[in-house]
Amino acid sequence: MEKILKKALKTRDHLNERYIYVSADDFKGTCMYLHGKKRAVLRLMFATDERETEGAFNVYTVFSIPGIDRFDIVVLSLKEDDLTFPSITPEIPAAHWYEREIRDMFGLTPKGHPDLRRLVFHDSFPKDSHPLRKDWSMSETDLREWGEGIVQKEPYHFMKVEGEGVYEIPVGPVHAGIIEPGHFRFSAVGETIFFLEPRLFYTHKGTERLFETLGFAKGVMLAERVSGTSAFSHSVAYCMAVERMTEIDIPEKAKAVRTLVLELERLYNHIGDIGNMCAGTGLAVGYAKGAVIKERLMQLNERISGSRYLRGINAVGGVTRDLFSHADDILTTLDLVTKEYKELMKFLLGTVSHVERLENTGRLSKEIALKLGVTGVAARASGVNDDMRKAHPHLLYDRLEFEAHTMARGDVFGRMMIRAEEAECSISMINALLEKKYKGVPIAEMKNIPPYASALGYTETPRGSVFYWVMSGRDGNPLRVKLRSPSFCNWPAVPFAVHGNIVPDFPLCNKSFNLSYSGCDM
Amino acid sequence: MIKEILRNIVGPKETLSFPEGFVVSPEHVALILDLQKKVNGIFGRSLRIRQVDAGSCNACEWECTALTNPVYDIQRFGIDFVASPRHADALLVSGPVSRQMELALKKTYLATPEPRLVIACGDCAVDGGIYGGSYAVSNGVANVVPVDCHIPGCPPTPAGILLGLIQLIESVSKR
Numbered sequence: 048m049e050k051i052l053k054k055a056l057k058t059r060d061h062l063n064e065r066y067i068y069v070s071a072d073d074f075k076g077t078c079m080y081l082h083g084k085k086r087a088v089l090r091l092m093f094a095t096d097e098r099e100t101e102g103a104f105n106v107y108t109v110f111s112i113p114g115i116d117r118f119d120i121v122v123l124s125l126k127e128d129d130l131t132f133p134s135i136t137p138e139i140p141a142a143h144w145y146e147r148e149i150r151d152m153f154g155l156t157p158k159g160h161p162d163l164r165r166l167v168f169h170d171s172f173p174k175d176s177h178p179l180r181k182d183w184s185m186s187e188t189d190l191r192e193w194g195e196g197i198v199q200k201e202p203y204h205f206m207k208v209e210g211e212g213v214y215e216i217p218v219g220p221v222h223a224g225i226i227e228p229g230h231f232r233f234s235a236v237g238e239t240i241f242f243l244e245p246r247l248f249y250t251h252k253g254t255e256r257l258f259e260t261l262g263f264a265k266g267v268m269l270a271e272r273v274s275g276t277s278a279f280s281h282s283v284a285y286c287m288a289v290e291r292m293t294e295i296d297i298p299e300k301a302k303a304v305r306t307l308v309l310e311l312e313r314l315y316n317h318i319g320d321i322g323n324m325c326a327g328t329g330l331a332v333g334y335a336k337g338a339v340i341k342e343r344l345m346q347l348n349e350r351i352s353g354s355r356y357l358r359g360i361n362a363v364g365g366v367t368r369d370l371f372s373h374a375d376d377i378l379t380t381l382d383l384v385t386k387e388y389k390e391l392m393k394f395l396l397g398t399v400s401h402v403e404r405l406e407n408t409g410r411l412s413k414e415i416a417l418k419l420g421v422t423g424v425a426a427r428a429s430g431v432n433d434d435m436r437k438a439h440p441h442l443l444y445d446r447l448e449f450e451a452h453t454m455a456r457g458d459v460f461g462r463m464m465i466r467a468e469e470a471e472c473s474i475s476m477i478n479a480l481l482e483k484k485y486k487g488v489p490i491a492e493m494k495n496i497p498p499y500a501s502a503l504g505y506t507e508t509p510r511g512s513v514f515y516w517v518m519s520g521r522d523g524n525p526l527r528v529k530l531r532s533p534s535f536c537n538w539p540a541v542p543f544a545v546h547g548n549i550v551p552d553f554p555l556c557n558k559s560f561n562l563s564y565s566g567c568d569m
Numbered sequence: 570m571i572k573e574i575l576r577n578i579v580g581p582k583e584t585l586s587f588p589e590g591f592v593v594s595p596e597h598v599a600l601i602l603d604l605q606k607k608v609n610g611i612f613g614r615s616l617r618i619r620q621v622d623a624g625s626c627n628a629c630e631w632e633c634t635a636l637t638n639p640v641y642d643i644q645r646f647g648i649d650f651v652a653s654p655r656h657a658d659a660l661l662v663s664g665p666v667s668r669q670m671e672l673a674l675k676k677t678y679l680a681t682p683e684p685r686l687v688i689a690c691g692d693c694a695v696d697g698g699i700y701g702g703s704y705a706v707s708n709g710v711a712n713v714v715p716v717d718c719h720i721p722g723c724p725p726t727p728a729g730i731l732l733g734l735i736q737l738i739e740s741v742s743k744r
Contacts, residue, residue: 169669178704185704194707196672220673223652225620225633228670249669250624253705260702269699275628275724338638342590345635355726356628394570565626568667 048085051077062291063439064503068122075133077121078108082139087112087119088433089420090505091514092145093529094153096181098127099521100499104155106132107516108142109503116439118503125155134160141420144539152179152255167248167568170199178256179527208234208242216550220249224554227564231553238549243542250568258528259520263289263363263496266525270515271358274532274566276319279312280508281515281532281566282361287441288504288517289363293494298487299443301365306443307480308357308370309506310473311377315344316509317470318388320561324463325395327555328404336391340384347380365490374481385474392467405460409556411544412457421540422533423511425560428465429457435507442506447476459559496523508533510561532566590640593728600735607738608647612658616648616738618688619657619681623674623713624667624706628724629691633661635727648734654678659686659737663724665693665706666713678714688737689716690730692723699723 052058054077056068069077081087087110095105103124110119123132134157136142146157147166154177156163165172173189185193192198208215213234220228230246254273258266270285271278283305290297322337345355351373352360360366370377395401411421416429426433434451436444452468454461501518511533520526537560545556587593593601608616620633633650636643643649651657654677666674678687689710692698697708710716718740720733 190668190704194668194671194713196669220670221621221654221677225622225630225650227622227625227627227630228673249673250622250664250667251669251705252624252665252667252700253703254700257700257703261699272626272628272699272723275626275631278626278628335639338635339590339640342635342638342640346590346592349726355632356724358723563627565624 051080061502062294063116064118064120066120066122068124071123071125071132074121074123075135075138078110078135079138081110081112081119081121085110085112089139089141089145090118090512091516091529091531092142092149093516093531094149094155094179095518095527095529096153096179097526099181102126104130104153106149106155108135109514109516111438113433113438118439130154131156131158133158136160140418141536143419144535151177153177154180164203165201167251168201169196169248170202171196172200174201178253203246205232205246206242206244210236212236213241229564233550233553235550238551240545240548240550240553243545243553245538245541247538247564248568250565252565252569254569255528255530258530259525262524263519266528267361267363268358270530271356271361273530273569274508274534274563275356276316277312277508277510277513277532277563277566279308279357279360280506280513281530282358283309283442283506284504284513284515285517285528285530286361286363286504287506288502288515289496290493291502291504292500292517292519293496295364295491295494297365297491298489300369300371300485300487300489301491302442303480303483303485304360304366304368304370304489306447307477308352308360309442310476310480311344311348312357313509314384314470314473314477315341315348316561317466317473318344318384318391320509320558321391321395321463321466321470323561324405324459324555324558325401327558328401330395330398330401333391333395333398333401336387336394340387340391343380343384343387347377350376362490364493365488367490369489371481371485377477378481381474381477388470395463402460404552404555405463405559406458408459408552409544409548409559410456410458411540413455415543416457416540419540419543420536421511422536423508424462424465424469425537425540426511427451427453428461430455433512435505435512439505443480447479449476459555462559499526510534510563510566511537530569532563532569534562534564534567537562538567591728597728597732601731604731604735604738605646607735607742612647612738614647616659616734617651617657618648618659618661619652619654619677620650621654621660621662621674621677623662623664623670623694623710624700625664625691625693629663629694632724632727632730633663633690636730641727641731643731654680655682657681657685659688660714661688661690661730662710662714662716663690663694665697665700665703665708666710668705668707671707671713674710674713686717686737686741687714688718688720688733690720690733691725692721695719695721 319341325333
């Protein structure tokens with residue numbers, strides 16, 4: 048590590064973030080050292096347009112070494128005369144989508160990337176147009192043509208599988224169920240999926256650029272609307288980033304409320320997901336029972352926060368209300384839910400037709416999960432012990448007793464069981480949280496945010512880790528907000544999980560990952 | 570399990586108008602109870618809806634899914650969500666309509682047999698909501714396809730969507 052730091056152009060420490068500025072020649076070496084030697088996990092990778100202050104674009108690559116609560120952030124500056132950077136994808140496949148995204152949004156080309164097709168923008172988006180550049184604009188005609196989708200400005204070529212008996216099944220973007228839009232192209236041999244290529248980003252809403260115009264306070268509202276069912280975790284990560292920029296410590300009360308609500312969110316999602324998997328196997332009774340428990344928890348959410356999706360609780364500096372006054376309601380509902388949930392699990396595990404569909408279906412190996420940087424339930428079900436609550440303790444997680452459950456099997460059944468164990472864990476954590484009293488007011492007074500400050504915010508959503516990196520500008524608005532939802536790192540793993548499965552099992556595999564399209568597409 | 574089945578076969582059957590957990594304000598009770606008659610009269614006992622996500626955050630979709638759970642059980646009114654626009658009387662569109670979904674939404678609209686109704690569900694679908702003004706959205710469903718009814722809320726609650734549907738049905742019956 049010393050050698051790396053000595054070679055760096057400069058280093059800077061901010062809380063548990065260590066920024067290592069490197070030259071283009073050292074960039075790959077530094078990343079490889081962290082990833083290869085130190086087994087560091089690639090957390091996220093993004094670019095910023097800092098031409099106004101530094102006269103350059105910066106590419107940030109965030110790693111974290113297992114067992115150490117620190118983020119090593121490798122920073123590479125790109126001057127305008129050479130807008131390329133060495134691609135790390137050949138060595139670290141997890142960087143695959145990040146680098147393509149950087150190319151789409153900033154026009155910085157990763158040299159040596161094996162797949163330089165556009166990721167975010169579809170065919171009718173103009174060539175060489177990069178929305179996150181500060182001087183970007185788009186003509187009315189281009190906007191209209193983008194929406195119409197008729198003029199193909201940069202055609203996208205799906206990967207072709209050729210051979211006897213191979214045929215393609217295109218599905219979506221509008222699907223049969225009440226779900227989000229995305230296009231899937233299966234190359235199947237008989238009923239078996241040989242290859243799947245997802246084409247996402249239909250719901251791209253320009254969220255990151257919108258953050259820059261909304262300001263810090265209103266940004267919380269937008270963060271709550273990035274991914275519907277992870278509304279609270281997203282807003283926690285966003286608020287945390289802004290709070291860490293000014294280095295204020297939020298009151299204990301606020302931390303307790305946030306931890307409590309994070310677990311409530313995990314609980315309703317996990318139980319809902321377990322119920323939903325029954326829809327994938329056609330087990331209507333299990334589906335209905337799961338839906339009723341989820342509904343109970345959603346109504347609890349509404350009673351305590353006024354929103355079924357736990358919106359409006361977070362604010363920069365703390366929380367808007369003290370939810371501990373609802374402790375009795377939470378405990379009574381939880382008792383009932385625990386009873387019903389245990390019955391549901393007993394019923395599901397006793398239903399052979401259900402379990403048989405789950406076992407050995409959609410297997411994701413540990414090797415691939417590690418390579419692609421898979422996060423959350425999907426990673427833990429494949430034996431990757433990674434949980435932000437343990438790896439980088441925040442809020443009150445260092446005081447609570449819990450385990451990051453892992454399972455080596457990596458199939459749909461594994462993902463269901465990890466959810467089941469975590470749901471029980473959440474229930475006991477909520478009970479433990481409600482037993483104690485917490486000091487302080489719900490919300491701290493915010494200091495003024497200094498210009499050009501930056502910080503990371505992170506937490507564990509029901510789907511996996513979420514990251515926000517926020518940098519302030521000169522005018523009191525954010526200069527750049529990068530958000531990385533867990534779905535963005537997990538989507539590339541889905542094709543590997545479904546390979547060799549039959550087409551009718553795809554919905555089941557998909558439900559077991561339960562990824563957000565909106566969170567991924569941004 | 571077997572006990573449960575037996576109880577269902579032998580025991581008394583009752584359908585509750587408002588099952589446990591279905592919270593609804595008193596002034597809406599009559600409206601919802603009246604719904605079934607209306608659906609029976611106007612739509613021949615079945616109103617079929619195709620839900621289209623045009624860039625929503627997924628909260629509106631989950632509320633539509635919740636409408637089909639045993640608490641709200643929208644099917645008992647003769648209303649259901651269907652898999653294809655070709656089977657639908659109405660489209661329920663959520664989201665601000667992201668530019669990359671415009672074409673898909675238009676095609677879905679054209680695939681729905683006439684006379685068709687379009688419901689814009691959620692604040693985003695009404696005018697873009699918090700996403701209004703972003704380069705990548707069309708600021709509401711009405712800018713892409715003609716809309717018959719708006720249901721505000723972020724997201725509207727399941728009961729809210731149901732009440733929105735009732736108002737749509739009433740406006741149709743007046744036509």
